[in-house]
Amino acid sequence: MLPSQLSSGDVIADRRADYAKMLAEGGEPASAGELMEQALELVPHWAAGWFTLATYREKAGDAPGAIAALNEVLALDAGDVFGARLKLAVLGAVAVPDRPPSLYVERLFDDYADRFETSLVGKLGYSVPGKLAALIAGTADISTHFQLAVDLGCGTGLFGPEIRGRVDRLEGFDLSKGMLAKAAEKGVYDHLGQADLSLEPLLSGVFDAGLAPGRADLITAADVLMYLGDLHGVMAITRMLAADNAVFAFSVEDAEHPEGYVLRHSLRFAHSEAYVREVLADHGFAVQDLARSIIRMDAGKPVHGILFITRKSA
Template identity: 40%
Template sequence: MSPTTTVRSTGDFRADRRYEYARAAFDEGDFEAAADLARQVIELAPDFAPAQAMLGRSAAELGLRDEAVNALRQALALEPGDALGVRLDLAKLGALAPDEAITDGYVRALFDDYAPKFDRHLTKSLAYRGPELIADALRRACSKRIRDYRFGLTLDLGCGTGLMAQELAGCCDTIEGVDLSPRMLEKAEKTKLYNALHEGELGAFLSGRRTSEADLVVAADVFVYMAALDAAFREAHRVLKREGLFAFTVQAHEGEGFVLGEDARYAHSELYLRRLADDTGFATVIVERVSTREDRGVPVPGLLVVLQR
């Protein structure tokens, strides 16, 4: 999944046509042709960032690291917001720190492109079931803590099209969602399940909330686009009422800390999450190994976590 499907123009018909040929060649695995065509586009339109990105990715496939890094850096200089996601390519080439690979601009562009087919692709092609697993874990957590499976104000981080709200329908007095992608929020609005929807980054959203106002904070398959989770944990703890719950899923890896995977998503270790929960002041209610989705038919290792304030 890459945010490069949107049709863009150089303003020069010849360059646009060569760029489309370059994309087709790249998709067919003809990286030499893709690189050559991308160079031709750059001659005609040197400030066209997608062509620089195409050259960088093609050169990387050909083992031409120096040319790849240079072209990718050119693309990033032309579009610092990185809607093209070239930071990920630079990180894979060792030219950028892994924790700097994913930006808000990349995630916004990614999901704006993804929005029209999001639900169908996730639930059918990827067998996604993160919200379902979180809802089930919350039922069990409430049973463990001898409390009703009922919540006051609920904050849905990275709410997407509203799949989490659908699982929690009827269980929350008020639910508000936040997402970087306006097109995803348009889909969420159509569910009629949210009392309010906010466009923005989840950390900034949480920091703007009142202390001890929420009963539940959920984040389904969201932290895979974040490296360090310290600030998110800290703010979630602050906005939750006493005994409020924080439930989320992550992709998992063995070892410590977090890593950037080949699938351009971050994976976090159980040790890292437990240590972070302890440091923040959360009590651990549930930590389970799960898989929220598949990749080419193979379950992706993950963790399901429920913490209590």
């Protein structure tokens, strides 16, 4: 749920927060911020309230005030479930982190699971699963059928139906239990498991599930890597999962920048082609094909992405 929907535990503070939300929705973020300040005088340890106040202050053009509120969030919430450090990075107050907090990503997608497909596909024109599957099928000199496919960050399982007919066994892993429940409803995965894209949690989740290293001949990550900055960790996982000559197919948001990666105001990362190629080479993967495409809309604007088909060297 959104931070503004998390109760403070105080009826009066919650009522003021509700009024503040109405003001913000009516285009008065500065007034909304003042009401949130009054609410927080009653409940100064309300992390969600401080995060909401930061949002109102930022919309009102008060960046220093937003930064101060976000620092209060971090002081109260060591696990950073609200992604306050990401917001601080966007505002230029801290260095850009290598990845978002796992608790933030898990909560974000658990809340989003029920409306994910309606919103992403229906409203935002999300198209990566079909485009990535087509690129796999159309890339020369790679297999058209796979024994074992591992779908990293499978979400609600949108990619599963696109590839199911070309794999003997399909496994999906995601951090969000809510997303995994939706993926299970599709009935296309042979196994689904909860796992993180940070190195140790994912290795524990995947290998405890019975998937030995070096068994997968197809690994996919559709619209997942934008929730990571530094890609070396996930590439180490991919290398360990992949058999010799295995295919790794994935998408990134295009940084449209000559090198490195950037954190955008959406709190997603975008990567340059040069950076991705460098990381792939470091882990023994070669690019077989790539395509640039609009992968979805965001706030009425197209989000440009790069789809990669790569292969692990023998």
